[in-house]
Amino acid sequence: MAAPQFSIGIDLGTTNCAMAFERLGNGTGQSEILRISQWETGTRFSEASTLPSFLYLLSQDEAAHMPANEPTLYGAEWVPGRLARTRAAEAPGRVVHSAKSWLCHHGVDRNAPFLPWRSNEIPVEKRISPIRASALLLQYLRAAWDARHRGKGMRFDDQDITITVPASFDAAAQRLTLDAAREAGFPPGVRLLEEPQAAFYWWLEHGAGESGTSKQLSGTGVEHVLVIDIGGGTTDFTLFEIAPGSPAALSRIRRIAVSDHLLLGGDNIDLALAHRIESRLPAHESLSEVQWNFLVARCRDIKERCLSDSSSSVFSVSVPGRGSSLLGGTLGAQIQRAEIESIVLDGFFPECNLEDRPVRTQAGLREWALPYAADSAVTRYLAEFLRDRPPVDAILFNGGSLYPEALRKRLQRQITRWQRGAEPRLLDNPEPSLAVARGAAHFGSIVYRHAQRIEAGAARAIYLEVQKKGFGKETVHPALICILPGGAPAEQKFEVAPEGLELRINRPVRFQPYYSTRREEDKAGIVVPWNERDFRRLPPLQTTAKLAGASREGDRLPITLIARMNDLGLLHLACVSRDLNAQGTWPLEFDLRPPESGDTQNAEREESGDGGMGLGVETKRLESGRTRITTLFSRPLDRRDKISAANLLKSLERILGKPKADWNYLLIRALWHSLNDCFRSRTESVEHEETWLILAGYCLRPGFGAKGDDRRINELWRIHTEGLAYPGKRIQLQWYILWRRVAGGLSNER
Numbered sequence: 117m118a119a120p121q122f123s124i125g126i127d128l129g130t131t132n133c134a135m136a137f138e139r140l141g142n143g144t145g146q147s148e149i150l151r152i153s154q155w156e157t158g159t160r161f162s163e164a165s166t167l168p169s170f171l172y173l174l175s176q177d178e179a180a181h182m183p184a185n186e187p188t189l190y191g192a193e194w195v196p197g198r199l200a201r202t203r204a205a206e207a208p209g210r211v212v213h214s215a216k217s218w219l220c221h222h223g224v225d226r227n228a229p230f231l232p233w234r235s236n237e238i239p240v241e242k243r244i245s246p247i248r249a250s251a252l253l254l255q256y257l258r259a260a261w262d263a264r265h266r267g268k269g270m271r272f273d274d275q276d277i278t279i280t281v282p283a284s285f286d287a288a289a290q291r292l293t294l295d296a297a298r299e300a301g302f303p304p305g306v307r308l309l310e311e312p313q314a315a316f317y318w319w320l321e322h323g324a325g326e327s328g329t330s331k332q333l334s335g336t337g338v339e340h341v342l343v344i345d346i347g348g349g350t351t352d353f354t355l356f357e358i359a360p361g362s363p364a365a366l367s368r369i370r371r372i373a374v375s376d377h378l379l380l381g382g383d384n385i386d387l388a389l390a391h392r393i394e395s396r397l398p399a400h401e402s403l404s405e406v407q408w409n410f411l412v413a414r415c416r417d418i419k420e421r422c423l424s425d426s427s428s429s430v431f432s433v434s435v436p437g438r439g440s441s442l443l444g445g446t447l448g449a450q451i452q453r454a455e456i457e458s459i460v461l462d463g464f465f466p467e468c469n470l471e472d473r474p475v476r477t478q479a480g481l482r483e484w485a486l487p488y489a490a491d492s493a494v495t496r497y498l499a500e501f502l503r504d505r506p507p508v509d510a511i512l513f514n515g516g517s518l519y520p521e522a523l524r525k526r527l528q529r530q531i532t533r534w535q536r537g538a539e540p541r542l543l544d545n546p547e548p549s550l551a552v553a554r555g556a557a558h559f560g561s562i563v564y565r566h567a568q569r570i571e572a573g574a575a576r577a578i579y580l581e582v583q584k585k586g587f588g589k590e591t592v593h594p595a596l597i598c599i600l601p602g603g604a605p606a607e608q609k610f611e612v613a614p615e616g617l618e619l620r621i622n623r624p625v626r627f628q629p630y631y632s633t634r635r636e637e638d639k640a641g642i643v644v645p646w647n648e649r650d651f652r653r654l655p656p657l658q659t660t661a662k663l664a665g666a667s668r669e670g671d672r673l674p675i676t677l678i679a680r681m682n683d684l685g686l687l688h689l690a691c692v693s694r695d696l697n698a699q700g701t702w703p704l705e706f707d708l709r710p711p712e713s714g715d716t717q718n719a720e721r722e723e724s725g726d727g728g729m730g731l732g733v734e735t736k737r738l739e740s741g742r743t744r745i746t747t748l749f750s751r752p753l754d755r756r757d758k759i760s761a762a763n764l765l766k767s768l769e770r771i772l773g774k775p776k777a778d779w780n781y782l783l784i785r786a787l788w789h790s791l792n793d794c795f796r797s798r799t800e801s802v803e804h805e806e807t808w809l810i811l812a813g814y815c816l817r818p819g820f821g822a823k824g825d826d827r828r829i830n831e832l833w834r835i836h837t838e839g840l841a842y843p844g845k846r847i848q849l850q851w852y853i854l855w856r857r858v859a860g861g862l863s864n865e866r
Contacts, residue, residue: 118269120276123564125314125556126257127280128250128293130216131348131382131516132166134553135257138561140276145561147321147554152260154197158182164198165550167257169348171212171249172200173238194244196256205417208409209237215253217349217379217486218246219296220282220289222655223865224837225830234405234839240796250296254279258300273303276564278556282350283310283575284377286631287687288655288706294686307560308685312343312354313371313572314555315514315545320369321558323544333358333541339509340372341543344498344527345552346517348382351375351494353501355508356570371572374633375501376652380489382419382517388459388492389415389451393433396449403435407447411435422456423520429453457522465526468495470502470534487865495530507535512543514551574681577602577635578689579651581628582614582643594646596630598638600679600687609680610640618672619691619702621663627704629654640679653863656826657704659691673698731783733772738783741771742790745811749794749804759803761810785822788815792831799841809850819861829861836866 120140125147127134135152139145149165156162158178171194174182179193194212204211212231219226229243244252261272281293290308297306333339338359345352353375359368390412394403403411411433418431435447474491491497502508508531513524524542532539545551562569579596599612619625630651638644661673674694681687689704731738744767748759768787769775791811798808812835816828836855840847855862 118274120274120564121269123276123278123557123560124261124272125278125280125309125553125558125560126254127311127314127550127553127556128216128253129169129347129552130214130350131169132549133169133253133257134166134550135261136550136553136557137261137275138557140561140564147318147557149550149553150261150264152197152257153263155182155195155199157199157202162198167197167253167260168201169196169213169215169253170200170204171196171215171244171252172203172207173210173242175210192252192255193242194252196253205410205413207237208232208413209235209406212244212249214349214383214486215246215249217383219250219292220285220377220379221246221486221865222288223487223863224833226292228834228837230834230837236405240838247292247296247299250293251299254297254300254302258302273301276560277302277306278309278314278560279306280309280311280314280552280556282345282377283312283352283354283374284350286377286576286652286654287578290686291706294684305684307563307683309556309559310352310354310371310374310572310575311347311552312345312352312374312514313570314552314559315345316341316343316354316356316512316555316570317559317562318547318551318555319512319543319545321555333510336360340506341510341512342502342508342531342540343512343514344518345514346381346494347515348517349379351378351380351489351497353498355505357506369570371570371575372636373501373505374575375497376633378489378497379487380492380494380497381515382416384488384492385419385460385464385517386412386416387488388463389419389456392455392459393449393451396451397435397447398449407435418451419456419460422453423460431456460520461522461526464492464494465523465530466493466495467526467530467533468493468499470499472496472499474500495527498527498530499534502531502534507538508540510541510543512545514545514548516549518548573606574600574602574604574687576631576633577638578654578679578687579630579632579644580657580677581630581646582617594628595643596646596651597643598635598640599677599689600681601638601640602632602636604681606681606683606685609678611676611678612641613674613676613694614641614643617675617677619659619661619675619693621661621671621673621698624658624660626707627657629657654706656707657689658707659702659704661691661693661700661702663698663700673700731786732778732780733774733783737772738786741768741787744768744771745787745790746794749797749800749808759801759807761807761814764807764811765814781822784815785824785828788812788828791815792828795834802842802844802847805840805842805847806850809847809854813850813854813857816861817857819858825861829858832858833866 122137123140125136135150136147137150138147151163151165152167153161153163154167174193174195200211204213209232215231218224226246229245229248231244231246231249232238235243258272265271279293279297281290285293293308294306338357341356341358343354343356354371355373357370357372390408393415394411414433418433421428422431430450430452432448432450437446474493474496489497511528511531518524528540528542547554577598578600579598581594582597597612597614600610604610630646630653632650632652634650675691676694678690678692679688691702691704693700745764748764765776772779791808794808798805812832816832819825819829840851
């Protein structure tokens with residue numbers, strides 16, 4: 117394979133994407149931004165340095181009338197970029213946005229097609245998953261490159277490619293990002309780079325040179341640079357240490373700390389403004405989903421105009437009414453510039469003390485079902501991050517949300533006060549929306565030339581739970597064993613073999629992992645007690661140790677756990693047999709979605725542990741009961757067969773031959789299989805949905821206690837992801853009862 121000619125850096129942002137490139141081979145290349153061709157309107161094509169991370173589903177009429185003289189770069193129903201962003205305010209139910217925020221939301225199946233969120237404007241079969249949405253954006257960028265670069269060795273697939281992710285993205289979200297790249301047709305070998313690191317590489321390229329020395333730094337001793345990166349969806353803090361080298365050596369730069377994941381950024385400000393304006397609209401009832409999404413899109417535009425333009429002191433907002441009248445039903449309100457600035461500064465960047473901590477007890481914003489940070493105060497999260505860390509000598513601000521100088525000055529003053537008057541210097545970043553893409557391209561060039569890099573091992577330590585919580589009145593906190601230390605160099609292998617660690621043969625097994633950004637001193641193999649302050653839960657890890665010739669299913673093997681982070685930034689975990697007579701290695705993968713529905717019946721039988729016995733009824737009766745559920749939901753009803761939960765339960769009592777008070781937990785879980793298959797049929801009528809909700813809660817209560825309940829709760833969670841078909845008071849009541857019944861099986865995130 118020919119050597120790549122370019123290093124390409126891609127910033128896959130929540131609000132905007134950007135792509136930069138640097139020519140390889142001559143050692144003197146400078147990063148450049150690729151201007152991206154995209155639809156500005158339905159009739160006009162333009163170029164821009166960024167691609168808004170919005171996807172608009174064309175209607176059949178729009179698709180038929182799109183001009184043929186300009187390419188869409190690839191044939192697709194979903195159009196990304198500026199046109200999609202504009203349509204977000206006009207037809208929000210046809211626009212997907214914030215796909216990146218969904219990638220790190222472990223409470224939903226990221227492969228499930230549920231975007232646009234709760235849309236009533238497009239059919240279910242047209243919806244797409246967060247991974248698919250991310251893949252479409254990446255696919256468009258790939259096509260944009262190929263449209264500009266023709267000739268031998270110039271194709272996108274022949275280049276060195278780096279995609280950036282938030283430093284706070286955990287291993288599961290990183291893997292999903294690479295899944296999206298794979299779905300977009302990217303070549304193997306795509307690497308990941310943390311966004312704050314990429315921004316710092318850009319500063320090193322344009323402001324300091326690779327020596328890491330600059331007039332902006334003293335160069336006389338060890339200094340610490342804080343990168344504050346606030347984009348549309350996430351907030352990241354990263355601390356770097358720069359130790360000047362000798363005259364003949366480069367400075368040594370280490371990344372010494374990263375923040376926990378914070379779903380807090382420009383989107384949150386848009387939502388806060390929308391809530392404020394909604395309270396002023398002359399409406400007699402709450403806004404519909406369409407009206408609300410329209411209002412949020414308008415607030416996004418108002419925020420950017422307010423923070424970038426000083427000419428307007430008052431901003432007006434109009435929201436279409438629910439009626440058919442185009443103008444008569446319009447709802448309007450105004451908001452003052454000073455009020456917007458107060459919401460942003462005092463609500464998101466308030467002054468606080470270094471000892472202050474984020475408020476974690478209140479519920480955070482839940483618009484679009486995303487788990488936004490409970491506390492909107494960026495400054496309190498920053499204070500928590502800087503706790504017990506070295507003083508900050510310089511700050512590099514990055515991200516579109518930090519364009520306003522007032523925000524940067526507020527953060528600089530805040531840190532100065534925390535450091536008792538020691539003011540950190542501000543490092544130049546003339547392109548906060550493009551620095552990440554430029555830095556990623558420059559990083560790829562450094563890797564290609566084998567030049568000195570920032571020393572940045574594993575951003576977080578990884579642990580596995582080795583002691584379950586107790587079931588008595590007293591709760592025993594889990595003990596955690598460290599399998600990958602924080603800061604671990606790439607490709608260094610860590611082996612952990614605690615006494616008594618065994619793996620069941622030929623059966624699915626799961627491990628519960630955690631991570632920490634605070635415990636840099638923990639070594640591989642150390643066992644530590646869990647605490648809420650230092651540890652964050654990851655999705656479960658799973659594997660099946662398939663071994664031919666095993667005497668019987670469920671036999672156990674002594675194993676060693678092996679962990680490493682590869683050069684591409686991905687975490688690799690595996691179980692290795694220590695039995696010389698039964699050798700094998702089994703990778704551990706994150707369990708990111710429920711099993712396919714076709715596997716459900718087999719799983720039900722396996723999880724009962726006795727081939728389906730113990731249900732308390734004959735198999736023939738159980739199958740008849742399941743058939744009753746399926747036929748009642750699937751075929752048209754006549755007046756003699758009215759659907760209701762009470763009627764269905766009475767019918768099942770008759771078929772199963774015993775009153776529901778005598779049904780055991782295995783039996784009601786077995787009935788869930790058929791009810792789950794009728795998930796789509798619940799939308800036939802209000803009665804269908806009401807019956808489905810009542811039966812779902814009855815079959816799955818209390819949400820835990822039976823083998824396979826984690827999977828069943830994952831299946832149930834689809835209705836939370838997609839929303840109710842008939843969200844009136846009658847159905848809302850059953851909705852609340854359902855979640856109350858199964859609350860014991862929900863994760864903290866859910």
